[in-house]
Amino acid sequence: MNLRILSGTANPSLAAAVARELGIQVTPCKVERFPDGELRPTVGSVRDDDVYVVQSTGPPVNDHLVELLLLLDACQRGGAGRITAVMPYMGYGRQDRRKAPGDSVGAHVAARTIALCGTSRVIVVDPHSASVETMFDVPVERLTAVPVLAGALHGAIPEDAVVVSPDLGAVKLAEHYGELLDRKAAIVRKTRQSGSEVQAEEVIGEVAGKPAIIVDDMITTGSTVVAAARALLERGARRGVVVAATHGVLVQPDIDELATLPTTRLLVTDSLTPPDASPVPLEVVSIAPLLADAISRLHWQRPLDDLMSRT
Numbered sequence: 001m002n003l004r005i006l007s008g009t010a011n012p013s014l015a016a017a018v019a020r021e022l023g024i025q026v027t028p029c030k031v032e033r034f035p036d037g038e039l040r041p042t043v044g045s046v047r048d049d050d051v052y053v054v055q056s057t058g059p060p061v062n063d064h065l066v067e068l069l070l071l072l073d074a075c076q077r078g079g080a081g082r083i084t085a086v087m088p089y090m091g092y093g094r095q096d097r098r099k100a101p102g103d104s105v106g107a108h109v110a111a112r113t114i115a116l117c118g119t120s121r122v123i124v125v126d127p128h129s130a131s132v133e134t135m136f137d138v139p140v141e142r143l144t145a146v147p148v149l150a151g152a153l154h155g156a157i158p159e160d161a162v163v164v165s166p167d168l169g170a171v172k173l174a175e176h177y178g179e180l181l182d183r184k185a186a187i188v189r190k191t192r193q194s195g196s197e198v199q200a201e202e203v204i205g206e207v208a209g210k211p212a213i214i215v216d217d218m219i220t221t222g223s224t225v226v227a228a229a230r231a232l233l234e235r236g237a238r239r240g241v242v243v244a245a246t247h248g249v250l251v252q253p254d255i256d257e258l259a260t261l262p263t264t265r266l267l268v269t270d271s272l273t274p275p276d277a278s279p280v281p282l283e284v285v286s287i288a289p290l291l292a293d294a295i296s297r298l299h300w301q302r303p304l305d306d307l308m309s310r311t
Ligand code: R5P
Pocket: 094, 128, 166, 167, 169, 170, 195, 196, 198, 216, 217, 218, 219, 220, 221, 222, 223, 224, 225
């Protein structure tokens, strides 16, 4: 089977970088948008090919998700031999359970519909929760960008720096960073009042007098990171907080709050197209080599174990 990379409109530059790493061209496809908002993708020839459709489902989440579904369907109808949905960032990933009676489970709905469109396999990077794997009826490769981001931090962080998980959900991620950077980990316990309001309740671990590196799977409105940084500074952490997150969703209403932090560095990957304007300068680290490596191994049927998330 020929290897093919197709790209939706969410992050074409990442898809192009992945294809470059693999030494191939992105297979042309066109996504037409009708005046009423409907989308109609048309893909090039994919018959009998091993096709990887690269499309993060970040904002606008619903448009990007539907576009992905239509692209997958177009590949299926075009007779692709095998179709892999490559979602570096998976929207709806945080809706992995009901929080109250009457809720839906958005991650499950997204997973089921993606699998229904002829997808044989899914690749995601640092999904919000490992449970997302159980929601798909097809194999899921959960890659991690932690080594990529830790590599960008390595050598530029003080000896006494402490890696901080800004909530209980990111503890394993912080431990992974701590191991790679050879630094101790601390935890901020947070509660969430709404999509953009969080409260840092307590800091677990020794942070006084130390520089903090806050790590998370994603920064959406920035409220988690801001609350954690303030709690750390109140506990005597040194100014000059470093923040690293795999996915820089970076949406309002609170993202400008990031500018109020004494941050020295804010690192994200290119799992999402970086916004034109960011409240603080972003350092964007590419995951194209990681994705290309994973795609190459899947294509040639080699194991991915060392690329996988530990969460
Ligand atoms: C939540 O559990 C996630 O790991 C992130 O901490 C959260 O989604 C970030 O969202 P925000 O930036 O809006 O606080």
